[in-house]
Amino acid sequence: MIYLSEQQILRIKKLDQLKLLGINPYPSEEYVVTNTICNIQKNFTEKGTISIAGRLMRLRILGKASFGEIKDHTGRMQIYFTQDHLFSSSYEMKKEEVYNIFLKKLIDIGDIIGVKGFLFKTKMDEMTIHVHQLTLLSKSIRPLPQVKMDKKNQKIYDAFSNTEQRYRMRYVDLIVNDHVKEIFLKRTRIIQQIRCFLNKKGYIEVDTPILHPIPGGAIARPFETYHNTLGIPLYLRIANELYLKKLIVGGFHGVYEFSRNFRNEGMDRFHNPEFTVLELYVAYKDYYWMMNFTEKLMKCIFNKFQKKENHHISFKTPFPRISILDSIKKYTGFDLKEMKKEELRKVCKKLHIEENIKMSKAKLIENIFEEKCEKNYINPTFIIDYPIEMSPLTKRHRYQENLSERFELIINGKEIANAYSELNDPIDQLDRLREQMKLSKKNESISLDLDFIRALEFGMPPTAGIGIGIDRLVMLMTQKKTIQEVLLFPQMRTEKKGKK
Incomplete structure (x- = not known):
């Protein structure tokens, strides 16, 4: 039996609601992208309409206006929504429904979206896309880890940093840890x-x-x-x-x-x-x-x-350039040039290095070098x-x-x-x-x-x-x-x- 968290259950219910509204949460059609975030940031201009696609990383609802953050394969950028200017030509919804129902109730952090709009800079001088068209491209039914950054104190909270989780779920690691x-x-x-x-x-x-x-x-x-x-x-x-x-x-x-x-x-x-x-x-x-x-x-x-x-x-x-036997002599004091296997085993014992009767002469020399010499060569x-x-x-x-x-x-x-x-x-x-x-x-x-x-x-x-x-x-x-x-x-x- 697959265990579902409360968040997953809520998101699966949203899938059903989207379908009832005639919205395909996993559409097949090509979504036309005109820019990448990196390109926008390098060549910023407030003229013209742009279209980008990526993952919604942050969403803050503020009544009739909301801020979010979108991430594509080149970077992250702030996005801005307002009730009066957000619509969607892809869905049969009234203008106010796009903001109040689609965005506020059915879109989640982690969803992959397409946004069209124009560029501007906020009062804080942050490059932002004012979104006038929002398209859902892939619904995420598992919530992302929410990494929080205290910019004032330069501290990170709730980081996705557990090594086993990071290696096992590299896809999540890549999403939330940009580095x-x-x-x-x-x-x-x-x-x-x-x-x-x-x-x-x-x-x-x-x-x-x-x-x-x-x-x-x-x-x-x-x-x-x-x-x-x-x-x-x-x-x-x-x-x-x-x-x-x-x-x-x-x-x-x-x-x-x-x-x-x-x-x-x-x-x-x-x-x-x-x-x-x-x-x-x-x-x-x-x-x-x-x-x-x-x-x-x-x-x-x-x-x-x-x-x-x-x-x-x-x-x-x-x-x-140094010979391996000269290196061993330098760092252990033992000259191995004429030593037989049994003599090498005695050296290993004195140096507290693993050895046994089954080990070949080559393996014994290799163990001595790796344990006592290798670390010294930076x-x-x-x-x-x-x-x-x-x-x-x-x-x-x-x-x-x-x-x-x-x-x-x-x-x-x-x-x-x-x-x-x-x-x-x-x-x-x-x-x-x-x-x-x-x-x-x-x-x-x-x-x-x-x-x-x-x-x-x-x-x-x-x-x-x-x-x-x-x-x-x-x-x-x-x-x-x-x-x-x-x-x-x-x-x-x-x-x-x-x-x-």
């Missing part, structure tokens, strides 16, 4: 800027499959599904890396994809089960080249979107030259056999990007993947993609690749502390029964 929309507009502009930057370099945007026959390209637990016609299990993409490298084998020089990835793992303020990554692969390059390229890309984004907002992070180039820093055990898809270091040509970009204490000189030796790659399969934990998945090995056997040119976490990058550029703030619809726990 939220700006986060997602900025996210779109950041992606557009990256796309423009890459396109100017001549790199090609591509699409690769989301449904994979085997999970590959990263060590992670996948989401599994089943294809009825083929009679086979399929896995939601955990990474698109292998497909993009197959395209490099096929002759593309540079390819990229804004990839929606899925990992059946934990959730916290930096992780969501589905997330967006930019993956880029460029032939005949290495990780040194990619570091220089990444500096240019990051500086371009920072200069456009955050330079004036965040002064505690410096994007001055070149970014510092300005953009390249952490380079990871132990070979940590990087199964990466070329061995040209000077040190036990290291790999890999870097991670850390900004504000979190990983933003991960990049390699891509391994293109099919024999070494096969051996490395087999070794990883032996070491992987039960709740992680790394599979042997024989088609990828076959592709490498045809020959892949030396290639540099990078993955940039778009969600974390947007967090950085919008100064948000949780990934949920920059996802329109973050994954949520099942809503408890009885919640409205």
Whole structure:
């Protein structure tokens, strides 16, 4: 049984009253809009008639005159109604009924309306539309949260600020919290800027499959599904890396994809089960080249979107470069270069870091770095030259056999990007993947993609690749502390029964 509040019941009764008056509360006809609020405010003139549409956010009835506020996709504006001048050509109602019955008794805050009228400024010098024609475009049967602002004391009351409600009902969050929309507009502009930057370099945007026959390209637990016609299990993409490298084998020089990835793992303020990554692969390059390229890309984004907002992070180039083992030694005092797995476990115990016998050497090193080192890198820093055990898809270091040509970009204490000189030796790659399969934990998945090995056997040119976490990058550029703030619809726990 669906619970209806008193307000909902009243609004549903108004629906019936509207229909009795011959008013369709959800009309099909196009409503002609001549202006947006932003355009009106930028080019204000008291000449001519304008028509706009939007959501009624405020309504104050004052006898024969009333004030309200309408919100469209560009902003908010005051509207003004008077009994003598309000009519509607859309409905068969007497002039006085439009104001006294339609507006005063049947229109509610939250309704989507169309208004036509002329512009003027009030005695308080506020731009206002004097409405002479009112049209109901969509009746709202749930009341909006009424956020109140004490302008004198600069205080907000009854704000829609509960985080669970905001994330679960993002549509309400966007209606009542104007600043939220700006986060997602900025996210779109950041992606557009990256796309423009890459396109100017001549790199090609591509699409690769989301449904994979085997999970590959990263060590992670996948989401599994089943294809009825083929009679086979399929896995939601955990990474698109292998497909993009197959395209490099096929002759593309540079390819990229804004990839929606899925990992059946934990959730916290930096992780969501589905997330967006930019993956880029460029032939005949290495990780040194990619570091220089990444500096240019990051500086371009920072200069456009955050330079004036965040002064505690410096994007001055070149970014510092430090090996992961040197970083660990600097912040823990332990030199891990020659340590075996059991010695690493002892180090973890001394540092009070999670460890167990099932963890691989790579996982232990990763845990130490993430717990003790990562948080110290506020300005953009390249952490380079990871132990070979940590990087199964990466070329061995040209000077040190036990290291790999890999870097991670850390900004504000979190990983933003991960990049390699891509391994293109099919024999070494096969051996490395087999070794990883032996070491992987039960709740992680790394599979042997024989088609990828076959592709490498045809020959892949030396290639540099990078993955940039778009969600974390947007967090950085919008100064948000949780990934949920920059996802329109973050994954949520099942809503408890009885919640409205």
